[in-house]
Amino acid sequence: MSHSPEVGAERPRRELRRRRLVMVAVLATLLAACGVVYFFPPTDYSFYPRCFFHDLTGLHCPGCGGTRCAFALLHGDLAQAAAYNILVLIYLPYLSLTGLNACWHAVFDRPMYSRKMPAWTIRATAVLMVLFWILRNLPYAPFTLLAPHKL
Amino acid sequence: MPDDRYSDDNPPRRDDEYDRGRRDDDYDRGGRYDDDRDFRRGGEDIPNYLAQAVLVTLCCCLPFGVVAIVNASKVNTHIQAGDYRAAREASDEAKKWAMIGFVCGLIIQPLALALNIMANSR
Numbered sequence: 001m002s003h004s005p006e007v008g009a010e011r012p013r014r015e016l017r018r019r020r021l022v023m024v025a026v027l028a029t030l031l032a033a034c035g036v037v038y039f040f041p042p043t044d045y046s047f048y049p050r051c052f053f054h055d056l057t058g059l060h061c062p063g064c065g066g067t068r069c070a071f072a073l074l075h076g077d078l079a080q081a082a083a084y085n086i087l088v089l090i091y092l093p094y095l096s097l098t099g100l101n102a103c104w105h106a107v108f109d110r111p112m113y114s115r116k117m118p119a120w121t122i123r124a125t126a127v128l129m130v131l132f133w134i135l136r137n138l139p140y141a142p143f144t145l146l147a148p149h150k151l
Numbered sequence: 152m153p154d155d156r157y158s159d160d161n162p163p164r165r166d167d168e169y170d171r172g173r174r175d176d177d178y179d180r181g182g183r184y185d186d187d188r189d190f191r192r193g194g195e196d197i198p199n200y201l202a203q204a205v206l207v208t209l210c211c212c213l214p215f216g217v218v219a220i221v222n223a224s225k226v227n228t229h230i231q232a233g234d235y236r237a238a239r240e241a242s243d244e245a246k247k248w249a250m251i252g253f254v255c256g257l258i259i260q261p262l263a264l265a266l267n268i269m270a271n272s273r
Contacts, residue, residue, distance in 0.1 A: 046271070052263035063209035091205055098202040114195045119231050122201055122224035129208055129217055 019106035027103070038074045042067040043150075059137045062087055062129050065148030084148045087132050189235035197238045199226035200245040207249050211256025219248035 042048050053061040065084035072081035073089075082089050104112035136146035189197060201223040208216025222245035229238035 049260040049264050050267055052259055055263060066209055088209060095202055095205065116195065116227055116230060119224055119227035122199065122220070122227050125201065125205065126217060126220040126224055129220060
């Protein structure tokens with residue numbers, strides 16, 4: 001961030017340029033990643049980054065099964081996606097909406113909506129993450145459904 | 152005695168801790184952060200970085216993402232309480248931890264991948 005005084009109108013324009021650049025970069029990466037995941041099933045190819053937490057401890061982290069979940073989603077298999085990682089599925093609408101809002105902000109120079117989520121939902125997110133991390137590693141009957149599994 | 156008459160040529164010393172993460176257009180021409188802006192807007196453009204925090208937690212498998220989520224929740228709590236300065240600070244914390252998690256993920260994931268390939272080729 002520049003500390004030198006500038007003409008006021010220059011700053012928002014620079015901010016907008018930055019937003020557009022970030023949007024294009026993120027969308028391109030996302031599209032490329034979706035293409036790779038769509039055509040190369042993560043269950044058959046080993047070039048995907050593996051979870052080092054799982055490699056080290058043998059336990060599942062909150063994101064484990066995420067790539068397989070994305071593959072199932074891209075092929076329209078919702079049940080299988082939920083079986084691999086239900087948290088990704090739960091947060092997908094929120095993440096998509098936030099991403100859409102960011103794109104809107106970049107294109108039209110103002111956000112689509114600026115309503116903040118109530119504070120308790122975000123505290124719940126933190127609790128949910130940690131709970132999910134613990135519960136999906138428990139070897140008991142209902143919790144084993146949270147660990148990534150093939151239907 | 153420091154000269155306390157501020158002008159465009161002599162802007163006040165900035166509180167760098169507090170200024171971190173401000174948007175460029177949050178400053179007037181003298182380079183001062185407009186403290187009242189958050190109050191006028193009801194804190195609506197204080198980002199909480201929750202989406203980034205969730206993505207870091209899911210993609211990088213690091214506890215830093217959880218720290219970022221906790222700070223993201225503080226942002227909204229402070230906004231609801233009308234404490235916009237504290238909300239700004241929590242926002243900066245959330246951004247910092249999401250960034251730390253992201254960079255750690257960027258470093259660790261390729262390393263893990265390389266180790267894996269080496270282990271498999273033996």
